[in-house]
Amino acid sequence: MTKQEQKNILVTGGAGYVGSHCAKALAKAGYAPVVFDNFSTGHRDFVRWGPVIEGDVRDAVALKDAVAQTRPIAVMHFAALSLVGQSVEQPDLYKQVNCGGTRNLLDAMTTSEFSGNVPPLVFSSTAAIFGEPDVDLIDEAAGKKPGNPYGETKLACEEMIQASGVDHGLRSACLRYFNAAGADPDEEIGEHHNPETHLIPIILDAALGRRDGIRIFGNDYATADGTAVRDYIHVSDLARAHVAALDHLLKDGKSLALNLGTGTGASVREVIDAASRVTGSTIPTTDAARRAGDPPRLVADPSLAYKLLSWQAVRSDIETIVTDAWAWHRKRFTPEITS
Numbered sequence: 045m046t047k048q049e050q051k052n053i054l055v056t057g058g059a060g061y062v063g064s065h066c067a068k069a070l071a072k073a074g075y076a077p078v079v080f081d082n083f084s085t086g087h088r089d090f091v092r093w094g095p096v097i098e099g100d101v102r103d104a105v106a107l108k109d110a111v112a113q114t115r116p117i118a119v120m121h122f123a124a125l126s127l128v129g130q131s132v133e134q135p136d137l138y139k140q141v142n143c144g145g146t147r148n149l150l151d152a153m154t155t156s157e158f159s160g161n162v163p164p165l166v167f168s169s170t171a172a173i174f175g176e177p178d179v180d181l182i183d184e185a186a187g188k189k190p191g192n193p194y195g196e197t198k199l200a201c202e203e204m205i206q207a208s209g210v211d212h213g214l215r216s217a218c219l220r221y222f223n224a225a226g227a228d229p230d231e232e233i234g235e236h237h238n239p240e241t242h243l244i245p246i247i248l249d250a251a252l253g254r255r256d257g258i259r260i261f262g263n264d265y266a267t268a269d270g271t272a273v274r275d276y277i278h279v280s281d282l283a284r285a286h287v288a289a290l291d292h293l294l295k296d297g298k299s300l301a302l303n304l305g306t307g308t309g310a311s312v313r314e315v316i317d318a319a320s321r322v323t324g325s326t327i328p329t330t331d332a333a334r335r336a337g338d339p340p341r342l343v344a345d346p347s348l349a350y351k352l353l354s355w356q357a358v359r360s361d362i363e364t365i366v367t368d369a370w371a372w373h374r375k376r377f378t379p380e381i382t383s
């Protein structure tokens with residue numbers, strides 16, 4: 045079998061949270077994921093569905109070699125830094141990794157070697173490109189005014205990708221996740237960052253006694269219970285969306301930019317209550333000041349993704365998200381209980 049027949053998909057950042065779930069979904073759909081990752085935030089034991097090339101997206105030569113070696117029929121690009129707070133402290137680093145990495149990848153994909161046959165690209169984007177739109181449901185036409193360097197770099201990447209469409213005929217899907225959450229229902233992979241800043245893993249750490257409790261950042265927002273509302277989308281639903289976008293592009297479909305969420309929000313308080321029910325633990329909470337840059341409410345209008353890809357979330361009610369996250373979290377951090 046030639047490499048092209050193997051249906052190789054180069055997956056940058058495939059050892060990370062969303063990237064690893066997508067690599068698994070790709071393998072299940074009959075594709076051959078080849079991960080490119082520097083393991084700065086990803087996990088070696090999350091690479092289970094194909095080979096890995098160890099490398100950094102800032103290294104243009106390494107990326108070019110990976111593309112040449114893999115001869116991918118398509119590329120999925122997850123490798124990036126994604127912490128809003130860190131991006132405010134280190135904006136230049138975010139430009140180097142997120143923008144520089146995407147530039148290097150686009151250059152590697154659009155070399156003369158591929159002329160006339162540039163492989164399509166699925167890009168990991170974010171709701172952070174929108175900033176704080178004053179609408180109940182954020183659709184693709186909403187104004188893009190990122191409120192932090194992380195969102196700015198991701199928006200700049202989307203623009204670079206669109207420009208490569210004009211200049212080189214690259215077809216792409218930019219997928220803007222709202223709040224990725226949950227874990228693989230088979231409990232093989234899940235959400236684990238170091239340091240952890242995300243709401244659900246922090247709550248589950250508190251339920252396991254690995255932390256004293258959780259600070260609720262802001263209880264005076266103009267929301268039903270005063271805490272911030274987000275659109276939590278199960279990482280397995282996101283993975284299905286990536287495969288659907290890839291299938292679309294491989295059938296010569298047009299470039300897309302889609303908001304991926306559920307259309308329903310949950311408040312911090314509602315997530316904590318769901319976690320108390322699922323874990324059977326009382327989660328100690330403390331009220332704290334609002335976190336800088338946190339919008340009160342971010343909820344997607346996912347109707348375009350349904351119209352164009354027939355995709356919708358099927359596993360993203362907050363109870364299911366927390367149940368799946370809890371099963372993996374417990375197994376990962378207290379193996380003696382579950383083994």
Ligand code: UFG
Pocket residue numbers: 126127128170171172194222223224241242243244246258259260261262272273274312335338342
């Ligand atoms: N929160 C707390 N206490 C905590 C942690 C979080 O109250 O200890 C709150 C946050 O203030 C926010 C909500 O829980 O209101 C969700 O916070 P996360 O940190 O889990 O997620 P964010 O909404 O801040 O960020 C996510 C992604 C980012 C992306 C952003 C898009 O993680 O990559 O959505 O808006 F940029």
